[in-house]
Amino acid sequence: MSEPVRLTAWVHGFVQGVGFRWWTRARALELGLVGYASNQRDGRVLVVAEGDRESLERLLELLRSGTTPGTVDLVVDSWDAARGDLSGFVER
Structure with missing residues (x-):
C-alpha cells in the first residue's frame, strides 16, 4: 500500500447552499x-482530504465530473504529504 497523501482542492462555481459539501x-x-x-x-x-492517491484522484474526478450539486466551474488542486491530523470527514 502506498503512503497516504493530502489533496487540497479549491472548488469554484455555484457550490454553496446547494448540498455540495454534504455530497462531497x-x-x-x-x-x-x-x-x-x-x-x-x-x-x-475548500476540500482537504487525506488517503491513498488512487482514492483521492477519484474524488478529484468526481469533483470535476459535472454531476455535483450546483455548478463547478473550476477545481484547482495541490498535493502534499499527508499530515495525519484529520479524522472522519466533516462539513465545516
Missing part, C-alpha cells in the same frame, strides 16, 4: 478518505 462528504466517506469540506467567504469550497 458522502463521496469521500465512500472512498475511505478523511478530511473536510469548508465554505469560504469568497464563494468557493
Whole structure:
C-alpha cells in the first residue's frame, strides 16, 4: 500500500447552499478518505482530504465530473504529504 497523501482542492462555481459539501462528504466517506469540506467567504469550497492517491484522484474526478450539486466551474488542486491530523470527514 502506498503512503497516504493530502489533496487540497479549491472548488469554484455555484457550490454553496446547494448540498455540495454534504455530497462531497458522502463521496469521500465512500472512498475511505478523511478530511473536510469548508465554505469560504469568497464563494468557493475548500476540500482537504487525506488517503491513498488512487482514492483521492477519484474524488478529484468526481469533483470535476459535472454531476455535483450546483455548478463547478473550476477545481484547482495541490498535493502534499499527508499530515495525519484529520479524522472522519466533516462539513465545516
